[in-house]
Amino acid sequence: xxxxxxxxxxxxxxxxxxxxxxxxxxxxxxxxxxxxxxxxxxxxxxxxxxxxxxxxxxxxxxxxxxxxxxxxxxxxxxxxxxxxxxxxxxxxxxxxxxxxxxxxxxxxxxxxxxxxxxxxxxxxxxxxxxxxxxxxxxxxxxxxxxxxxxxxxxxxxxxxxxxxxxxxxxxxxxxxxxxxxxx
Amino acid sequence: xxxxxxxxxxxxxxxxxxxxxxxxxxxxxxxxxxxxxxxxxxxxxxxxxxxxxxxxxxxxxxxxxxxxxxxxxxxxxxxxxxxxxxxxxxxxxxxxxxxxxxxxxxxxxxxxxxxxxxxxxxxxxxxxxxxxxxxxxxxxxxxxxxxxxxxxxxxxxxxxxxxxxxxxxxxxxxxxxxxxxxxxxxxxxxxxxxxxxxxxxxxxxxxxxxxxxxxxxxxxxxxxxxxxxxxxxxxxxxxxxxxxxxxxxxxxxxxxxxxxxxxxxxxxxxxxxxxxxxxxxxxxxxxxxxxxxxxxxxxxxxxxxxxxxxxxxxxxxxxxxxxxxxxxxxxxxxxxxxxxxxxxxxxxxxx
Amino acid sequence: xxxxxxxxxxxxxxxxxxxxxxxxxxxxxxxxxxxxxxxxxxxxxxxxxxxxxxxxxxxxxxxxxxxxxxxxxxxxxxxxxxxxxxxxxxxxxxxxxxxxxxxxxxxxxxxxxxxxxxxxxxxxxxxxxxxxxxxxxxxxxxxxxxxxxxxxxxxxxxxxxxxxxxxxxxxxxxxxxxxxxxxxxxxxxxxxxxxxxxxxxxxxxxxxxxxxxxxxxxxxxxxxxxxxxxxxxxxxxxxxxxxxxxx
Ligand SMILES: Cc1ncc(C[n+]2csc(CCOP(=O)(O)OP(=O)(O)O)c2C)c(N)n1
Ligand code: SF4
Numbered sequence: 172x173x174x175x176x177x178x179x180x181x182x183x184x185x186x187x188x189x190x191x192x193x194x195x196x197x198x199x200x201x202x203x204x205x206x207x208x209x210x211x212x213x214x215x216x217x218x219x220x221x222x223x224x225x226x227x228x229x230x231x232x233x234x235x236x237x238x239x240x241x242x243x244x245x246x247x248x249x250x251x252x253x254x255x256x257x258x259x260x261x262x263x264x265x266x267x268x269x270x271x272x273x274x275x276x277x278x279x280x281x282x283x284x285x286x287x288x289x290x291x292x293x294x295x296x297x298x299x300x301x302x303x304x305x306x307x308x309x310x311x312x313x314x315x316x317x318x319x320x321x322x323x324x325x326x327x328x329x330x331x332x333x334x335x336x337x338x339x340x341x342x343x344x345x346x347x348x349x350x351x352x353x354x
Numbered sequence: 355x356x357x358x359x360x361x362x363x364x365x366x367x368x369x370x371x372x373x374x375x376x377x378x379x380x381x382x383x384x385x386x387x388x389x390x391x392x393x394x395x396x397x398x399x400x401x402x403x404x405x406x407x408x409x410x411x412x413x414x415x416x417x418x419x420x421x422x423x424x425x426x427x428x429x430x431x432x433x434x435x436x437x438x439x440x441x442x443x444x445x446x447x448x449x450x451x452x453x454x455x456x457x458x459x460x461x462x463x464x465x466x467x468x469x470x471x472x473x474x475x476x477x478x479x480x481x482x483x484x485x486x487x488x489x490x491x492x493x494x495x496x497x498x499x500x501x502x503x504x505x506x507x508x509x510x511x512x513x514x515x516x517x518x519x520x521x522x523x524x525x526x527x528x529x530x531x532x533x534x535x536x537x538x539x540x541x542x543x544x545x546x547x548x549x550x551x552x553x554x555x556x557x558x559x560x561x562x563x564x565x566x567x568x569x570x571x572x573x574x575x576x577x578x579x580x581x582x583x584x585x586x587x588x589x590x591x592x593x594x595x596x597x598x599x600x601x602x603x604x605x606x607x608x609x610x611x612x613x614x615x616x617x618x619x620x621x622x623x624x625x626x627x628x629x630x631x632x633x634x635x636x637x638x639x640x641x642x643x644x645x646x647x648x649x650x651x652x653x654x655x656x657x658x659x660x661x662x663x664x665x666x667x668x669x670x671x672x673x674x675x676x677x678x679x680x681x682x683x684x685x686x687x688x689x690x691x692x693x694x695x696x697x698x699x700x701x702x703x704x705x
Numbered sequence: 706x707x708x709x710x711x712x713x714x715x716x717x718x719x720x721x722x723x724x725x726x727x728x729x730x731x732x733x734x735x736x737x738x739x740x741x742x743x744x745x746x747x748x749x750x751x752x753x754x755x756x757x758x759x760x761x762x763x764x765x766x767x768x769x770x771x772x773x774x775x776x777x778x779x780x781x782x783x784x785x786x787x788x789x790x791x792x793x794x795x796x797x798x799x800x801x802x803x804x805x806x807x808x809x810x811x812x813x814x815x816x817x818x819x820x821x822x823x824x825x826x827x828x829x830x831x832x833x834x835x836x837x838x839x840x841x842x843x844x845x846x847x848x849x850x851x852x853x854x855x856x857x858x859x860x861x862x863x864x865x866x867x868x869x870x871x872x873x874x875x876x877x878x879x880x881x882x883x884x885x886x887x888x889x890x891x892x893x894x895x896x897x898x899x900x901x902x903x904x905x906x907x908x909x910x911x912x913x914x915x916x917x918x919x920x921x922x923x924x925x926x927x928x929x930x931x932x933x934x935x936x937x938x939x940x941x942x943x944x945x946x947x948x949x950x951x952x
Contacts, residue, residue, distance in 0.1 A: 191360075191531070194360055194531060195360055198358050198360045198533045201358075203532075203533065204360075204532065204533060205530050205531070205532050206360075206530060206531040206532070207526065207529065207530040207531075208529060208530075229616060229620075230532070230613075231613060231614075231616040231617035231620055231694070232613050232614040232615075232616060232617035232618070232693075232694045233526060233530045233532075233610075233613060234526065234614060234691055234693060234694075235617075235693060235694065236693025236694065236695040236696060237693075237695055325360070382804075382805065383800070383830050383833040383834075383836040383849065384833060385832075385833055385834070388833060388834055388836065388848070391836070391849050392836075392848050392849060392851075395848075395849045395850065395851055396851045399852065405849075406858075407836065407837050407849050407850075407859070409804040409805060409807060409839065410775065410804060410805040411805075435773070435774065465771075465773070466755060466759070466771065466773070466774075
């Protein structure tokens with residue numbers, strides 16, 4: 172299997188941490204993975220974006236034109252990357268900050284989740300990235316929830332390990348939303 | 355098996371340098387390679403080594419020249435504009451037969467250009483970027499693991515052949531993170547460094563230099579250098595072949611572009627197109643024999659580069675005469691990195 | 706009534722890319738005001754250096770040449786010799802001028818080139834992400850001096866304004882800051898003096914402007930401004946170090 176995903180938002184939403192977390196989980200599972208952050212000029216203006224490719228075999232290209240999944244955390248990202256999702260792919264959108272009214276692609280599956288609200292209910296809006304990762308993993312099965320939990324130790328600096336239980340909750344909340352929508 | 359780490363390509367270079375026994379680093383800040391000096395400024399002092407942020411790239415390459423002349427393993431890294439400034443020193447190192455590792459995480463040019471991934475320094479790297487007609491060893495990693503492996507190799511080859519070795523990569527390979535399994539340096543037999551300056555004591559005088567004024571001296575010196583380049587071609591050509599066995603079209607690409615091409619090839623294979631990849635790992639020596647052998651059976655090569663066509667000249671020189679060579683490339687700059695989908699379109703043109 | 710915040714004509718009406726609390730913008734403004742003061746905008750050729758100020762041409766409404774990193778003083782020499790009627794200034798950071806460009810600045814100054822140099826000292830390499838600069842204070846942590854600048858290995862921070870003042874070719878050399886209204890007024894005065902030397906064809910003038918880089922100092926704008934007035938001015942004393950004609 173090969174999973175490729177764009178994660179995008181603005182600086183401070185934990186976009187790069189989300190990408191790192193997925194990657195560490197893949198490493199734990201013995202899979203191949205590449206994590207490629209947009210940097211430099213693209214980084215200016217507070218935008219954050221990364222591409223993660225997870226594969227059992229060769230990763231191949233760390234850069235992708237049209238990903239199978241795009242996780243969109245803010246409006247600017249939808250405007251920039253929404254149209255690039257591969258036909259038949261999935262777009263997971265943070266509707267707390269994104270207006271999807273003008274986004275009417277019928278050739279992809281659109282998952283709308285009020286991620287900020289979900290994170291806020293759990294006590295901290297900063298966990299919006301974890302909600303997103305939970306939703307992504309529930310949708311695609313790219314890595315297992317157990318590896319994600321394990322990977323939090325690698326992805327978070329030691330001083331933040333005390334937040335791991337809260338982050339696990341946020342991941343589960345994201346996953347649950349997707350599973351409920353499926354059911 | 356040692357633990358699989360998850361690190362940036364640039365960090366893998368720095369880790370491998372330390373593993374190779376390099377304890378001396380000289381550099382000057384420039385994007386997108388700053389992770390290397392930042393890592394080494396933290397680690398080298400703990401290991402009793404020296405990290406110097408020099409006043410310029412010119413100073414740092416000459417610090418490398420000096421350290422190498424005493425026999426230690428030493429390194430410098432930079433990106434394109436800085437590598438241009440190092441060319442004088444590299445020429446002197448080549449002329450003085452000094453080992454030393456130079457890392458170029460190249461960016462787009464010419465001039466100040468931009469900071470995006472680029473393969474436009476190919477000519478400069480493989481054709482002897484400074485004056486006087488010389489070559490250096492040039493290795494082109496295309497993964498984080500290879501950033502590590504080839505850095506280890508660069509130190510060994512530099513010592514064996516007594517010449518500078520360059521890692522030529524770009525921000526895709528330098529900035530991306532992948533799994534890395536670090537390992538010790540292979541126990542390659544290295545020649546004794548019986549030429550290093552050390553203070554002669556009661557021994558013979560030794561001089562490290564590139565000036566030869568005596569009748570016939572410089573010619574002889576150049577023939578000696580030339581013989582090493584030939585030996586490199588015989589012994590050290592390295593490349594990777596991917597799905598070439600039954601390929602009717604083979605993509606020639608190195609470094610980051612080869613990675614992008616791989617996905618394009620997987621997509622093409624799914625569509626039933628017989629496409630493969632020949633990826634030079636050593637850019638100097640260029641894997642001429644691999645291309646010659648391949649084009650005995652495959653008659654179409656699509657050379658892909660992140661520039662307007664440089665390596666293609668070496669591809670053309672290497673192939674059997676009756677193969678066609680096509681080109682696809684884009685000059686580097688913001689937004690010009692090709693995607694696998696884009697390369698697939700190119701593949702379709704020639705299949 | 707006097708209009709205080711009028712935009713100098715030499716400055717374009719655009720938003721700059723500088724980080725909040727960065728002093729580059731203020732220094733740009735002072736330079737533009739001095740250009741206006743002498744009415745030289747139309748014949749000015751600016752030489753941009755490589756650093757956060759590389760987009761000089763985006764903010765100044767003047768002709769600009771972009772110099773390779775560190776070479777602005779040499780490029781300015783070429784411009785001024787070829788077009789002696791033009792007003793020529795360089796605008797350089799501390800990495801640019803005091804590290805890679807040391808040879809060029811010393812020799813341009815020593816030849817007494819009839820140019821003005823604006824040297825922005827923020828004790829770090831701003832554009833490349835906060836590495837150690839020749840002006841980084843002893844003990845200051847940067848991304849390439851993670852244990853703090855070590856004087857015995859990295860040397861002491863270089864005081865360019867004093868160093869250049871010793872050269873015969875230099876007509877005027879001063880260090881200014883823009884962290885307080887008082888310093889700002891003084892900076893304005895000194896920059897005008899520096900420019901007057903060139904307007905009157907009297908030689909090389911040098912302004913070192915202390916500048917805040919909150920982003921790479923890991924400070925908020927207020928703290929960064931504070932640091933300029935304390936730690937920085939303790940080591941980099943404000944003042945005029947040379948003024949041959951006592952303008
Ligand atoms: C030859 C060369 N080496 C390195 C660089 C990378 N580089 C870009 S800006 C810069 C220095 C920035 O620092 P400074 O001059 O202090 O200006 P600031 O950004 O702080 O205003 C460097 C080293 C370059 N462009 N060219
Ligand atoms: S990085 Fe520093 S010098 Fe550059 S714009 Fe920001 S505050 Fe100013």
